Amino acid sequence: MISDYLLEEKLPLSWCAGCGNGIILQSIMRNIDARHWRKEDTVICTGIGCSGKADDYTRTNSFHGTHGRAIAFSTGMKLANPNLHVVAVMGDGDGITIGGNHLIHAARRNMDIVAIMINNLNYGMTGGQYSGTTPRDSITKTSVYGHVEDGFDVCGVVKAAGGTFVARGTVMDVVQLNSLIGKAMDHKGFAFVEVISPCPAQFGRNNKMSAAPAMMQWIKDNTVSVAKAAGMSRAELKKKFVTGIFEDRNDQDDYYTAYKKIIDRLGGEENE
Amino acid sequence: MGKFRFMQGNEAMTEGAIAAGARFYAGYPITPSSEVAETSSVRLPQVGGTYIQMEDEIGSMAALIGASVCGKKAYTATSGPGISLMSENLGVAMMGEVPCVVIDVQRSGPSTGLATKPAQGDVMQTRWGTQGDHSIIVLSPSSVQDCFDLMITAFNYAEQYRTPVIFLSEEIIGHLREQVIIRDPEEITVVDRARPAGDPKDYRVYDHSQGLAPLATFGSDYIFKINATMHDEKGNPSANQENCERIVRHLSEKIESHVKDISIVRRYNLEDAEYIIITYGGTTRSALSAMQKGRDAGLKIGVLQIVTLWPAPGAEIEEVMSSANAVFVPELNLGQYISEVQKRNPRNIPVIGINKTNSKPIFPAEILEKIKEVAD
Ligand SMILES: Cc1ncc(C[n+]2csc(CCOP(=O)(O)OP(=O)(O)O)c2C)c(N)n1
Ligand code: SF4
Numbered sequence A: 001m002i003s004d005y006l007l008e009e010k011l012p013l014s015w016c017a018g019c020g021n022g023i024i025l026q027s028i029m030r031n032i033d034a035r036h037w038r039k040e041d042t043v044i045c046t047g048i049g050c051s052g053k054a055d056d057y058t059r060t061n062s063f064h065g066t067h068g069r070a071i072a073f074s075t076g077m078k079l080a081n082p083n084l085h086v087v088a089v090m091g092d093g094d095g096i097t098i099g100g101n102h103l104i105h106a107a108r109r110n111m112d113i114v115a116i117m118i119n120n121l122n123y124g125m126t127g128g129q130y131s132g133t134t135p136r137d138s139i140t141k142t143s144v145y146g147h148v149e150d151g152f153d154v155c156g157v158v159k160a161a162g163g164t165f166v167a168r169g170t171v172m173d174v175v176q177l178n179s180l181i182g183k184a185m186d187h188k189g190f191a192f193v194e195v196i197s198p199c200p201a202q203f204g205r206n207n208k209m210s211a212a213p214a215m216m217q218w219i220k221d222n223t224v225s226v227a228k229a230a231g232m233s234r235a236e237l238k239k240k241f242v243t244g245i246f247e248d249r250n251d252q253d254d255y256y257t258a259y260k261k262i263i264d265r266l267g268g269e270e271n272e
Numbered sequence B: 001m002g003k004f005r006f007m008q009g010n011e012a013m014t015e016g017a018i019a020a021g022a023r024f025y026a027g028y029p030i031t032p033s034s035e036v037a038e039t040s041s042v043r044l045p046q047v048g049g050t051y052i053q054m055e056d057e058i059g060s061m062a063a064l065i066g067a068s069v070c071g072k073k074a075y076t077a078t079s080g081p082g083i084s085l086m087s088e089n090l091g092v093a094m095m096g097e098v099p100c101v102v103i104d105v106q107r108s109g110p111s112t113g114l115a116t117k118p119a120q121g122d123v124m125q126t127r128w129g130t131q132g133d134h135s136i137i138v139l140s141p142s143s144v145q146d147c148f149d150l151m152i153t154a155f156n157y158a159e160q161y162r163t164p165v166i167f168l169s170e171e172i173i174g175h176l177r178e179q180v181i182i183r184d185p186e187e188i189t190v191v192d193r194a195r196p197a198g199d200p201k202d203y204r205v206y207d208h209s210q211g212l213a214p215l216a217t218f219g220s221d222y223i224f225k226i227n228a229t230m231h232d233e234k235g236n237p238s239a240n241q242e243n244c245e246r247i248v249r250h251l252s253e254k255i256e257s258h259v260k261d262i263s264i265v266r267r268y269n270l271e272d273a274e275y276i277i278i279t280y281g282g283t284t285r286s287a288l289s290a291m292q293k294g295r296d297a298g299l300k301i302g303v304l305q306i307v308t309l310w311p312a313p314g315a316e317i318e319e320v321m322s323s324a325n326a327v328f329v330p331e332l333n334l335g336q337y338i339s340e341v342q343k344r345n346p347r348n349i350p351v352i353g354i355n356k357t358n359s360k361p362i363f364p365a366e367i368l369e370k371i372k373e374v375a376d
Helices: A021-034 A051-057 A070-080 A092-098 A100-109 A154-161 A174-186 A200-206 A212-221 A255-266 B009-019 B034-046 B057-069 B080-096 B123-128 B144-161 B241-256 B283-296 B314-321 B338-342 B364-375
Strands: A042-046 A061-064 A085-091 A114-119 A165-170 A191-196 A223-225 A241-248 B003-008 B022-027 B050-053 B073-078 B100-106 B137-139 B164-170 B177-182 B225-227 B265-268 B275-279 B301-306 B308-310 B326-331 B351-355
Touching (some): A042 A051, A042 A070, A070 A085, A070 A092, A070 A114, A070 B050, A092 A114, A092 A154, A154 A241, A212 A223, A255 B034, B003 B009, B009 B144, B034 B050, B080 B123, B080 B225, B080 B241, B123 B137, B123 B308, B144 B164, B275 B283, B351 B364
Parallel strands (some): A042 A085, A165 A191, B073 B100, B100 B164, B275 B326
Antiparallel strands (some): B265 B301
16 A cells, blocks of 8 residues: 555645645655565655655655765665665756766666656756756746756656666656656666656746646647657757657666676675 | 785775775775775675775765665775865765765865875865764874774774764875784774664664664664754654754764764873974874984974874863973964864963975974974
């Protein structure tokens, strides 16, 4: 039961009405529950931001560190105990902006962790400033005249860096989201899921979508599947959210499996 | 008896860490500390441990902490620019109360400074480098043997007090080659962190009401939250005012109330000394040489070597201040530790700094000259 994994006494969640974070947290916890991961063997490792509050509500182990570093903390955990299930939950500020360096290197190393990046297109917690995923022309607290940068295609970055499972979903399609997060959890190696999520209170309010349904509709209207995107031009895909699986391969050892071979060759005994 | 070996300070640190039970290293190479990374990458997998070269020092510090919460003794090594990058997550180890050891092989600063030249410019940074009130343990070696022996002490303190410990070496000692005894396991004392014993349901990772709470391990029967944000005794976020006050005070007091146990000093010829040199790290070697030369010339010189820089060994400094005619504090900086001496000077005796920042060590003659000026 999901209540085995979520702390009911902490509910209702502190997130704003219409925020996507609760849906994503539920999907993560449902998938953990479905896999019967022992709470003792599971760590939810969060960054700092609205999304970073996710671990407040879990009954598993958790680690709440610094902004942007969840993947680096998770790396140490997984290497110290390869049997742990380590799930890093981050915002787009955490995941690709201040913490992008850790993301690409963990992908390249094929570190065996699940990395979930909640992309709400801005910095929710600090009041709606632009992040590395904010689309061009968007209004944020620090781009009131319209944003002059393009946002990252984060899945493209992670795939190029060598991530072996890379997918994007949205909170508007929970069935797909559950499936993507589940596949990420079953994957041996670096598994990355980006989730497009509404932040009506900040991004929405600044971009004429302060009502949650309006923001959700906007996400829905701009979502295209991987299959459909294949037939679209670069210009047509601008500011679209392409969802589906971009990479899913098992042709490379994860980091510790490769490293363990060296330990074994040297006859080093793993100590507890 | 151990094995006699001839090695560099940086290499001896790796051996000391492994002897202390460390099995995880995460770091980013930087002169003059890189030999710690290199030797760790060779030695750790031989003993079943893991070396990983992270993308930067921010990630290195994070990985250390992650590994330590999973039960591995973990360490890293860096220098000037790297210790600055580690500062934020050093605070996570402090606030999260996660043991680990950070080696800082000081080089000339500020900024990128002179990568290959010695300095002692990070004394205050190691004390106050991460934001907010806190206390920290900093040890300073003066020989290759110290690099081995004191490294074990550093891990022991980290484990015992659930805290990061900084091993503050400098280029002089890091690159010094001399004989060292790699002691056998039965000759050394290794402290492992206290683990919880009771019912997992009753475990409170930050409940220090009965003394420092034991630290469980992710993956054991104990489920817990490590939280670098202000937290309650279970690790849940808490903005409660009383709780905030208690935590900040706890983080200082858990170290400051054990100054006596943590303090390591070495006394040389203090009994009859009229002129006392208070020194630390590689500069100790020049101080001892100056003392010898001065004694040969009839000057009653003694040396107090401070090994535990932080928390400052106040009682030991006060003892010296009560008997000396004058005190000399040679430092390879503009005078960072001298304030610890000055603030313990009720008799108002002369406290004379000997400072140098030209990338050369302080030579014995320079110390002796100053003493002679005062003695004459
Ligand atoms: C080093 C550092 N810089 C800045 C901050 C302030 N800060 C806290 S959360 C945040 C952004 C959060 O955005 P994101 O990661 O996208 O998460 P969200 O709140 O949108 O869920 C920032 C800039 C911080 N905590 N640490
Ligand atoms: S500010 Fe945005 S991201 Fe944060 S809780 Fe509110 S809606 Fe969610």
